[in-house]
Amino acid sequence: MSTFGELLRVMPLPARTVPFAADGAVIPICDEAKAHAALQPAVSVRDEQIHALIQQLFFQHDAGLVRNVGFAPVEASAQTAPMCIDLAKVLAGEGKYDVGLIDASADAMPLQEHLRVEAPEHSLDDSPHDSKDIWPVASRLWLVPWQSWARGAGLHSITDQDLERLRDFMKGFDFCILYCAPVSWLTARIAQSCDGLVLILTANKTRRLVAAQIKEQLAKAHIPLLGTVLAERRLPVPQGLYRKL
Numbered sequence: 001m002s003t004f005g006e007l008l009r010v011m012p013l014p015a016r017t018v019p020f021a022a023d024g025a026v027i028p029i030c031d032e033a034k035a036h037a038a039l040q041p042a043v044s045v046r047d048e049q050i051h052a053l054i055q056q057l058f059f060q061h062d063a064g065l066v067r068n069v070g071f072a073p074v075e076a077s078a079q080t081a082p083m084c085i086d087l088a089k090v091l092a093g094e095g096k097y098d099v100g101l102i103d104a105s106a107d108a109m110p111l112q113e114h115l116r117v118e119a120p121e122h123s124l125d126d127s128p129h130d131s132k133d134i135w136p137v138a139s140r141l142w143l144v145p146w147q148s149w150a151r152g153a154g155l156h157s158i159t160d161q162d163l164e165r166l167r168d169f170m171k172g173f174d175f176c177i178l179y180c181a182p183v184s185w186l187t188a189r190i191a192q193s194c195d196g197l198v199l200i201l202t203a204n205k206t207r208r209l210v211a212a213q214i215k216e217q218l219a220k221a222h223i224p225l226l227g228t229v230l231a232e233r234r235l236p237v238p239q240g241l242y243r244k245l
Helices: 031-039 043-059 081-093 109-115 160-171 187-189 208-220 241-245
Strands: 069-072 101-102 135-138 141-144 174-178 196-202 225-231
Touching: 031 043, 043 081, 069 225, 081 101, 081 109, 081 135, 081 141, 081 174, 101 109, 101 160, 109 141, 160 187, 174 187, 187 196, 187 208, 187 225, 196 208, 208 225
Parallel strands: 069 174, 069 196, 101 141, 101 174, 196 225
Antiparallel strands: 135 141
């Protein structure tokens, strides 16, 4: 069984666990986070970890206001798009928040192709932005393609004007999830417009030393590291036992 979710301490997280900070201290959960955790019971390890990621990233009492989070893999082969899509759909599915799923990857396969959605033919009355640059995905969930904000950029460059457009888009949503390219100077520059970055590590592939070096580089660039997610991990125990860990 393959899972993706070990946040902050790279350890299994059941659905209603108390989140831990990087130093191991327990972080109190606000009332809204408690209600969020109990809103829809998870039915699988993956569902539990999606809800746990959302709870810890966006609804921690002591972490300050976190609205815009980038997800960036260390390995180019990591499949980050499905996780970003699932997180955005679950967050928007609560029906209380307008959620932006932003393609910040400059990937050869645009995020709209992963989602299999087509560009709207006209502006949307219920969109946070009155623009064809916002693509509807589901109720209260919109996609912002790369070309919508990085208009003056190629695949390996962005301008100050591009970043300003990106920030303008993010202001129109309650929460934003940014699907980023593998960690590079370009990813770091985009992440400086976010509240922080989550690194995607690949089991049995990402070296601890490399992850530590990236963490140090992010700190020097004043980019908060909100956590790490371990992808492609094979669990040697049955799902029922895993939930009890």
